[in-house]
Amino acid sequence: MASIAGRISARSTALGGLAAALAFPGTAWAEGKPRIDWGALIFAHYGYMLGEEAEHYNEFDIDRAYLTARSKLSNNLGVRFTTEVGRAEPQGVDVDGDGSSDIEVPEDEKIRVFLKYAYLEWDVTDDVKLRFGSAGSAFVGYYDDFWGQRYIAKAFTDDHSILDSADIGVHALGSHADGLFSWQSSLVNGEGYGSAEVSATKALQARVTVDPMASQESSLPISAFISQDVMAPDEEDPVTTLAGAAGYSMEYLTFWGEYAVQSQANLTGAGYSATIMPKIPDVLNLLARYDHWDPDGETDEDAQTTIRTGITRDFLKKVSGALTYERTTTEAALDVPEHGVYIRMQAGF
Numbered sequence: 001m002a003s004i005a006g007r008i009s010a011r012s013t014a015l016g017g018l019a020a021a022l023a024f025p026g027t028a029w030a031e032g033k034p035r036i037d038w039g040a041l042i043f044a045h046y047g048y049m050l051g052e053e054a055e056h057y058n059e060f061d062i063d064r065a066y067l068t069a070r071s072k073l074s075n076n077l078g079v080r081f082t083t084e085v086g087r088a089e090p091q092g093v094d095v096d097g098d099g100s101s102d103i104e105v106p107e108d109e110k111i112r113v114f115l116k117y118a119y120l121e122w123d124v125t126d127d128v129k130l131r132f133g134s135a136g137s138a139f140v141g142y143y144d145d146f147w148g149q150r151y152i153a154k155a156f157t158d159d160h161s162i163l164d165s166a167d168i169g170v171h172a173l174g175s176h177a178d179g180l181f182s183w184q185s186s187l188v189n190g191e192g193y194g195s196a197e198v199s200a201t202k203a204l205q206a207r208v209t210v211d212p213m214a215s216q217e218s219s220l221p222i223s224a225f226i227s228q229d230v231m232a233p234d235e236e237d238p239v240t241t242l243a244g245a246a247g248y249s250m251e252y253l254t255f256w257g258e259y260a261v262q263s264q265a266n267l268t269g270a271g272y273s274a275t276i277m278p279k280i281p282d283v284l285n286l287l288a289r290y291d292h293w294d295p296d297g298e299t300d301e302d303a304q305t306t307i308r309t310g311i312t313r314d315f316l317k318k319v320s321g322a323l324t325y326e327r328t329t330t331e332a333a334l335d336v337p338e339h340g341v342y343i344r345m346q347a348g349f
Helices: 015-022 140-147
Strands: 036-049 058-072 077-086 091-094 102-105 112-123 128-136 166-176 181-188 202-210 222-230 239-250 253-264 267-280 284-294 304-316 319-330 338-348
Touching (some): 112 166
Antiparallel strands (some): 058 077, 077 112, 091 102, 166 181, 253 267, 284 304, 304 319, 319 338
């Protein structure tokens, strides 16, 4: 559950999950034992900020680093562990207890390991799976997989804290008729994988997708999504999120558009995103993405617009690079944009 005003997530480390994954002695146990498949992926960038107010600020940084271990325990049971890294965000502290003197306390800024995915997967049938634990949410990951450039930017709903990319709970998903129809339904905490549950409220989420070109070389997915808070206490206002998306992908072009609305009490936020990526196969891709999000719908001052343009190149299956110009403005300060030039990359196996 992502509140309209946003929230500060407290990410806790999950070294137990990492230790369990690293405890396996190799890529396979003795004969008859489960095999362990390993994977890793790194996102990194160099950014140079533009504008006099930036004072030539520039940085090298690691955005993400994933380590994944998968294993099939039997013909229809499997497990997955995926760790991520990041820096802790400053935490708000109410000094006098009445909210009048909040201060931000920065945490240790070293890059820390924490858990993203940890679930048991049961193949109920050839087309239906159940996942128990921390797993990918129904809507965010669909965009990430579709355009394949997450190292450049997170999905629109994830980037603006409308939805979380993963959450803890029970997830059912399926794909039918060679991908013509796919779906996912989840009952989760609603706080996201980076935060502990804080109330009895849960989020019931569902996505349905129809792709009339799934059996062809092209793809045309059309999706609808809903997230609804359930079991909320009387004193807590439930959050409802609705989203719709359509995409088109073929050898020379990828396009995606989506619209999202989030309501809580008397506040309603809304926004949209469009991505277009013309491609010259085996040479380079052009990229343009436009995001606009107004978190409350009452005033335009906090509405935010982000534009990303650039070129990308896929060198290997999990090795890519991009040169981008990225610009974010708020309606309250249109003449003071935050913008810069970035070299972004991903590398993995």
